[in-house]
Amino acid sequence: MNSAIKIKNVTVVLGGYFKALRKVRAELPQGKIIGFIGPSGAGKTTLIRAIVGRQKIASGEIAVFDIPAGSAQLRSQLSYMTQELSVYADLTVQENLRYFAVMFGIKRQEIPGIIANILQVTDMTEYAKQLVSKLSGGQKQRVSLAISLIGFPKLMVLDEPTVGLDPVLRDSIWKLFRQLSASGTTLIVSSHVMDEAERCDDLLLLRDGKILAHDSPEALCQRTGLKTVEQSFLKLVEMHS
Amino acid sequence: MSFCKTFATAIRVLGQLLHDPRTLALVMLVPCGLLIIFRFVFQGNLAVYNSIAPMILGIFPLTTMFLITSIATLRERTIGTLDRLMTYPISKLDFVFGYALAFALLSLVQALLASAVVLGVLRVTVMGGTVAVLISAVVAALLGTSLGLFMSAFATSEFQAVQFLPAFIFPQLLTCGLFVARDHMAVVLQWFADIMPLTYSVDAMKQVTLHSQWTGILTRDLLVVVGFGVVALILGSTTIKRRE
Numbered sequence: 001m002n003s004a005i006k007i008k009n010v011t012v013v014l015g016g017y018f019k020a021l022r023k024v025r026a027e028l029p030q031g032k033i034i035g036f037i038g039p040s041g042a043g044k045t046t047l048i049r050a051i052v053g054r055q056k057i058a059s060g061e062i063a064v065f066d067i068p069a070g071s072a073q074l075r076s077q078l079s080y081m082t083q084e085l086s087v088y089a090d091l092t093v094q095e096n097l098r099y100f101a102v103m104f105g106i107k108r109q110e111i112p113g114i115i116a117n118i119l120q121v122t123d124m125t126e127y128a129k130q131l132v133s134k135l136s137g138g139q140k141q142r143v144s145l146a147i148s149l150i151g152f153p154k155l156m157v158l159d160e161p162t163v164g165l166d167p168v169l170r171d172s173i174w175k176l177f178r179q180l181s182a183s184g185t186t187l188i189v190s191s192h193v194m195d196e197a198e199r200c201d202d203l204l205l206l207r208d209g210k211i212l213a214h215d216s217p218e219a220l221c222q223r224t225g226l227k228t229v230e231q232s233f234l235k236l237v238e239m240h241s
Numbered sequence: 242m243s244f245c246k247t248f249a250t251a252i253r254v255l256g257q258l259l260h261d262p263r264t265l266a267l268v269m270l271v272p273c274g275l276l277i278i279f280r281f282v283f284q285g286n287l288a289v290y291n292s293i294a295p296m297i298l299g300i301f302p303l304t305t306m307f308l309i310t311s312i313a314t315l316r317e318r319t320i321g322t323l324d325r326l327m328t329y330p331i332s333k334l335d336f337v338f339g340y341a342l343a344f345a346l347l348s349l350v351q352a353l354l355a356s357a358v359v360l361g362v363l364r365v366t367v368m369g370g371t372v373a374v375l376i377s378a379v380v381a382a383l384l385g386t387s388l389g390l391f392m393s394a395f396a397t398s399e400f401q402a403v404q405f406l407p408a409f410i411f412p413q414l415l416t417c418g419l420f421v422a423r424d425h426m427a428v429v430l431q432w433f434a435d436i437m438p439l440t441y442s443v444d445a446m447k448q449v450t451l452h453s454q455w456t457g458i459l460t461r462d463l464l465v466v467v468g469f470g471v472v473a474l475i476l477g478s479t480t481i482k483r484r485e
Binding site (some may be wrong): 085086099 | 257260326485
């Protein structure tokens, strides 16, 4: 299996002394949904930022599609949905999409078609002309996700894309992730909700800047002999402390 | 850098303002209102008003654009949009010049309105003519935009950002020659004024007021202000980091 991302001994130091990641190493598969799971403060966001090239790393290296993370050539091949909404609340949904599409380098004549498609995929067509500030929390989250779909990049890195969403919406978003992955997109999804972990193909369990386990949910449960990822995670934490 | 992306950023920034009519109204109408109040403050000495009103025309766009830009860019940093954009295939200058372009247009409208009030309604005469006044005002606004963009990097909250106006702009305002002629100030302050951009912006307006012809000093003043603006914009773009 080809690996989309190679993380070699990556250490990240924040604010001069705090080691947010300690010698993390992992190879993440292409075309799969990869879950970064762990409690808050585990280093999920830091690892994500390192992969998209927003985070300086103290030592080690990361390659995305065999290109060093943060290289200019990668910028049109990935999208990054931050934990904050990263959407202009004082613009309409459509204006947001149009702006980010131009910035992503989509050709002018292709933009209307792409926007219509993305609005449909995220079920936001009826809100296209609404100001983002007037939308509900879940709708805002979907706008942010919609922006990440622009250009349908090979790699989508989504930091807690489903936090605070109702179960119905969460389910429909996971179905979308599944479709994207079926068409070859590699997705990295972070979460501290363990039942979401069960939906991933590949799991990276993080705690205190280290990887506790890297396996598929099934293999993980098999290894610990427990039923759920949550139980397995807790057991692994116990074993390591 | 791409013209298309710079232009899209300018349209986006203006779009945000258009959805916020109250801010837009404040930007456009407050300077006009203040200039009218000033006129009646100097009721007993209109000659003084005639000489300072054009200078104030140069100061308004600078202060408004400084405030708006520093808050706007600070907001981009905190809501995550800058984070997202920095992973995009864009140049940082697309972002920075997009802002400059948007606020240049905004300040042109602001200057048109304020000049219409000062020159048209209040009948202040400037020897250099309306076009020279507008040019000087827009150049001053550009300086405000670029200083705001640069300074916003040093603020981590809106509270800090608004304090940069009294901390950074007021000293320049006090020493620029508006209140007291510069050669009457303490020598140290004269040196200070000599290296501060606002001095040249106000001096440009003074030139426009006093001379019917385009003077060499006016050209020098405007070049200094534009130079400061461009340097601050470029420095501002270096404060935006791809990697943090």
